[in-house]
Each structure stands twice: as structure tokens, then as C-alpha cells.
Amino acid sequence: MKNEYKKRIERVVEYIEDNLRERISLADVAKVSHFSVYHFHRIFTGIKGETVNNYIARRRLEKAVNMLIFKSEISITQIALDSGFSSSANFAKAVKQHFGYTPSEIRNPEKIKDSKIGKLFSKYGKAFEPSDLYPTRVKDDVINKQSVEDIKMKVEIRELDAMSLCTLASENGYQMESIYDTWDKLISWGRNAGIKEDAQQKFALAYDNPTVTPIEKCRYTASIVVDNDITINEPFKRNEIPSGKYAVVSFKGQPEETLDTQLSLYSEWLPESGFEPDNFPMMEKYLNDARIDGHLEMEIYVKLKDL
Structure with a gap:
């Protein structure tokens, strides 16, 4: 029964x-869940840990801030409209209330003089710093002291078949505790399905940017490649890596x-790539077990399309 409730709420998400x-009607959202409109809101809050209104507002703002960073050629007004806000003024007010900074300050963090706290901290305990969104501004923290040019040189484009x-x-x-627990369950399922652990191809689908979204709210799905005819039952689900062109960069570290x-892949390589x-x-495709080796080896994949 619990799995059925979660499945319905995931359809809502x-x-x-x-x-x-678009303008999202709460009545329409309740209808998607197939729960009574009188009880839907309590069920959603119980499962997701926040109200429907808060979820919608948070996701709009997170999407908008990612666009501010990674789509610098698009005006703030256009991002406001594309994110479901009626005007740039309403957008600026909502961004400042949630993150503590205006859209202009997020795009130009070097001009910020005083640290500010928005609702993001009071609601989720997450301190938001616009400079964290720009990897080249924190030179001492670049992986293995590599320059952006080094990272660019490591990116390759691969054609993948559907999996x-x-x-x-x-x-x-x-x-991390939740991620490791999820992988332990999935790896065990794979062994029981006849897929030896050392033969399992392990991919994680990482939907959110943790510099913007609270860690526990970031959507993370562990995945292993399986045959098309294998039986999969709840709580596990079937999904697919679509065929196509992918940017791939290797990583080794903590x-x-x-x-x-x-x-760096998003803010430095992609804008110059033509994709x-x-x-x-x-x-993320994992190539080792960090808990055993003390470090992580993986490949990062971003699906591409032409500009």
C-alpha cells in the first residue's frame, strides 16, 4: 500500500x-494522483515532506537559478517568463526571498558585498552562496588542481545505444548514507536476478544541482543495465538510457x-561545444566502489542535442 501511495505521488511530481x-491548478494535480482532493494535500506533504505549493515554488526557482547560471545569453526577464512568473519584478522578489540574493547578484556574485540569508536557509538549513555556482572562481578546489582547459581536453563525445x-x-x-543504502539494495537485487556484481553496469541518474537544491531534496536514482525481458517488481522500476550523443568526462577523486x-562541464565546456x-x-557511471578503494572513479555523462 505504501508503494502504491508513493507511485501516485511520483506521477504528480x-x-x-x-x-x-504553465499555471498549475492544484485541482488538476490532485486529479493526476487519483486521490480525493480533500486528502491529497496531506498525503503529498506526508510523503514529500513539503506542501504542494512549496514544492512547485521551489522547483520553479531552482530551475530558474540554473538558467541564470548556465544560460547567460538569455535575459532575466525571459527566464522569469519561461519559469512561470508573470513578470521580472515578481520573479526578482521571489528569488530574493528564497535565496537571499537578486537574479542580478546571482549572475554577478563578485558585486555582492554582504552575505544574506533567504527562506532556503530557514526552511531547509541550506546556506546559499552564488559564488559556489561558478567552479572557475574557486581555483584551489578544482579537481587535482586541474585548469578548466584540462577539463575541456578530457571531454569526449560518444554515441550510445539505448539501454x-x-x-x-x-x-x-x-x-551519502541514503545513496549507499540504495545501491546496496539494487546490487543485491541484481545478484538475485543472476547479474554478478562485478558484471553490473552501474549508472546514477542525478536530476538536481546540489548548490541550488537542498541535499535531501535532490533526486537521485541508482540504476543497473538489464536485459529487456527481465522481470522488475516494486519498489524497483524499469527505465531506459536513450540512444544518442553524450558528452563524457572522466573523474577520479573524493x-x-x-x-x-x-x-565546469556545464558552464565552461558546453557553451563552447555547439551543443x-x-x-x-x-x-554518473561508477567504475569502482569508493567505500572499498577510498576514492571514486566514474564517468559523467550529459546527453546532447544540437543548438
């Missing part, structure tokens, strides 16, 4: 994500150091 640019996946979502986002490489990200989450 997918609906919201697909319609963030079927068995997936399991992390209950608490990017929190798990907490991956963010700079990921941000833009396609509508598929960033993937």
Missing part, C-alpha cells in the same frame, strides 16, 4: 516537472569533489 512553465535499466530512487536525495567537474543538454538527467 512528473506532471509538475513537465508543466513548470534498459532497473532503477531504485534514493529516499533522501544526495545524502565523492565530495565531483561537483566542480560537473559544473546544449538534451532533456535527460546527468548520469
